[in-house]
Amino acid sequence: MGAIDELVTELARLPTIGRKSAMRLTYHLLKQPTEQSRRLAAALTTLVETVRPCARCFNLTESELCAICSDPRRDAAIICVVEEASDIPAIERAAEFRGTYHVLGGRLAPIDGVGPEELTVGALVARVAAGGVGEVIVATNPKLEGEATALYLQEQLAGHPVRVTRLARGLPMGGDLEYADGGTIAQALSARRVMG
């Protein structure tokens, strides 16, 4: 495959980009000053080589610990569990939450072959078992699979002296956390209920 075809193919794999747009982008890159394209290539390389999951919470970071875990003003006694790292900005926008996070990496989805081993459940239980955690807020999406995941986490944390709470309903039905507005999330957070 030639260099042009190769780039078109790679770009076309990206969301919202069809083959036609990929072609347009490729020709645009060839027309713009070489230096600019080099900067794009370097940014991509830096991205894939330096961004990794936080050693504690699995949020995305360029350091050992993410910005939230390494912030001394954040309350490490409260852990908010989310499905994806992309859910964190939505909760941060609500500006209500001063605790820390834990990114599961998905939700239980039996048909897709996603079970507890595919998620970071073990690491969450280990964080709680290490002590110093008073509350785990389960903020998985308010859908069937998100609810089942919340139940599973409650089961796994049952033997530990920790309060397990769930975001209040009120998020758009079947909606994704990622798309909810700050006010709605703030409300769901403050009205959270103890599970079980």
Place this chain on the structure above:
Amino acid sequence: MSLLATDAIVLHAFDYRETSRILRLATREAGVQSVIARGARRAKGGPGAGLDLFTSGRAQWMVRPGRDLHTLITFDATHARSALAADLGRFHGAAALAELLLRFTPEDAADTVFAALERSLDALVIADRASVEAEAIAACWALIGELGFAPALEHCAACQAELSPDDDLIFHHRAGGALCARCARATPGGRILPAAARAVLIAWRDGERPVLPDATHAKAHRRLLREFLQEHLEDGRPLRAFRAWDAR
């Protein structure tokens, strides 16, 4: 192109590109179908936005001859089943039912398959906690019956000889059910099926709901079911929901 309107239940959903979702639906008229819900993940939504698994409703889409993926026009949800996430037994049972239909429903499936699914999901919603497990396993066997490959239980799967209800026998997945002693000797493999377990399978088939005595029995029944289905798959791909259910 023509418009198709049908009762449907969401069996599986996954995100597609930036704003769409692909739904796999069990339908009353057309077996299992895949539709694309364009814009379903946009903030202001589109047809099929916010649809959760196991929701019933009336779906409409355009049928394009020769295409496998149709474009959803509307899905009017009539009945959500969020109570299937009330405990993990219900959740895994429902996921197994969905996987069973996704993998085994032929294109020309009878509408009785859809009716059986609807009944099973509703029964799973209201089952009391102690009987969820039996309800889910029984529902899977009922669907297998509707799909036309119920195992032989009262007559030998190989020679059709009548089987005594008191005998512990060999259940042979490939042969298609229980075997008489003579055929079992001639057919290597299979698993011992105690008389009591066979009686439970027969009762389930006949619509009764005997409760399983304990978790060990439930586990043995789940394993029998999974092995039977795995044996009947043409592509041999693993049954992931059944495996997850088994691992509980």
